[in-house]
Amino acid sequence: MTATLDHPLVEAAHRLADDVLSPAAEAHDREGVTPEAIAAVKASGVLGANAPAAYGGSEAPAPVGREIAEVLAGACCSTFFVQAQHHTPVRTLVAGREAARERWLRQLSDGTVLAGVAFSHLRAYPRLPVRATRVPGGWRFDGRVPWYTGWGLNDLFVLGGATEDGEVVFAVADAVEQPGLTPTPPLQLAALTGARTVGLLLDGLVLPDDAVALHLPHERWATDDRPKNTxxxxxxxxxxxxxxxxxxxxxxxxxxxxxxxxxxxxxxxxxxxxxxxxxxxxxxxxxxxxxxxxxxxxxxxxxxxxxxxxxxxxxxxxxxxxxxxxxxxxxxxxxxxxxxxxxxxxxxxxx
CATH class of the missing domain: 1.20.140.10 (Butyryl-CoA Dehydrogenase, subunit A, domain 3)
Incomplete structure (x- = not known):
């Protein structure tokens, strides 16, 4: 078997897997990942694996992050998949605008807050499953996010929308039902139903300018995104x-x-x-x-x-x-x- 990396976060991942996730994996699969499991994930430190040390993260080398992912996925893939969403918002905020970064990155880096993502639909462009429209003081989002994982477990999420003229906007929102945002009933899946995946119905959700992490041409985003899934x-x-x-x-x-x-x-x-x-x-x-x-x-x-x-x-x-x-x-x-x-x-x- 491939040797386990010698790193405190890998050790923490093994403890989390052995003590919390593996014993509950079948229950999570049938009944859903629990808030208690998410609390243990937050406390373990793994959410800050790729986060900058200046904001309370560990800034661990990439092989450490991969080893953590392997350990958690092998223990309970539902819990792994919920926490896996978190690392993309961290990277988005690191690369993004200062206002959003200073407001949220520390909480994401130290594990106080768990974040999700809602922007895989941008890969359908030029179709616009979620349309972003400029309004005074912010951006309005309309459409449907077909796939959002961690509903009821995540605190925040990064929402992506595309404009009519080929721009994409990524903004941070509270992961709760609110004016302009309604979750669908949980999706019943052949596997990982326990990850609490829903669709998000957007009907005039307005997020302020200081919630915007990134705003760039779709083609520039897609150029960086395309190779990742290979x-x-x-x-x-x-x-x-x-x-x-x-x-x-x-x-x-x-x-x-x-x-x-x-x-x-x-x-x-x-x-x-x-x-x-x-x-x-x-x-x-x-x-x-x-x-x-x-x-x-x-x-x-x-x-x-x-x-x-x-x-x-x-x-x-x-x-x-x-x-x-x-x-x-x-x-x-x-x-x-x-x-x-x-x-x-x-x-x-x-x-």
Whole structure:
């Protein structure tokens, strides 16, 4: 198995996983991530992993953030996915306007506040699922956010909207029902229903100018955004590793042998994926990134399927982690999927 990084935040993630998330994972999957689990996430320090030290964060190296993601995803993917949203608002505020940064970044960095995101719909441009319109003193948002994770758990979120003339606006809002913002009922999903995902109906939500973190041309934002989803999500390795750990506990020698074989191949894919992130400029070798991403998907699917096979009929009980990991793996296959990723994955499945 890949060696665990020696870092206080990685140790904190393991304690959080072992003491809080793993024991509750099946309950979270069926009934929803609890406020108590989120309180433990906030207290652990992991929310500040990539936040600047000047604002109370840890400013940890990228490999530390990836290891934390793997540990949390393998323990409880629903909780992982809720907290995963938080790191994008942190980066947005770091790069954004001073007023928004000074108002919110410290609370996000020290874990006092948990943030979500509502802007993946911007990838549908030139369609405008959420329209941003300039009004006196701020911006008005209208439309529908199809996917918002963490409702009832997040304190704030960053909302993105596009203008008629090709600009995008990102603003910070309170994650509560308010004039101009209404959540849909929770979405019932095949996996990660526990992450409390809803749609957001926007009908004249007005956010003031000092809530705006970024305002830039859509094409400039998209140029930076497009390469990101060609990289392999660390959660894929976390779920696969958790499935292999189940095989390790089996009394069946074939199960253990399968785990050993898959682990070696998974570690190789992990090294290749992270080398591309660490050593190659973000917009280069996209085909190689997509190739290792689909390879990692295949290995995750093999690992979770092996855990179900080894568990037999018992693995289909909702109290058994194998079936949960298999469903979480399917979720990760489509999470953050772009047309480019979908095309590459479908083509890879032909061979």
């Amino acid at each position: 990289n392999t999500n660390p959660a894929v390795f976390g779920v696969a590793r958790a499935a292999l750990a189940l095989l390790d506990t089996s009394d069946d020698g074939e199960a253990k042998g399968t785990a050993d074989d898959l682990r070696a191949r998974l570690d190789a894919a992990r090294r290749d994926a992270y080398a591309l992130v660490d050593e190659v400029p973000p917009a280069e070798r996209l085909d190689d990134r997509l190739a290792v991403k689909t390879r990692a998907y295949d290995l995750m699917r093999a690992a979770t399927t092996a855990a179900v096979v080894a568990g037999g009929g018992r693995a289909f009980g909702l109290s058994h982690p194998a079936q949960r990991l298999a469903r979480e793996g399917l979720f990760l296959v489509v999470q953050g999927q772009t047309a480019e990723v979908r095309t590459a994955h479908l083509r890879a499945l032909r061979t």
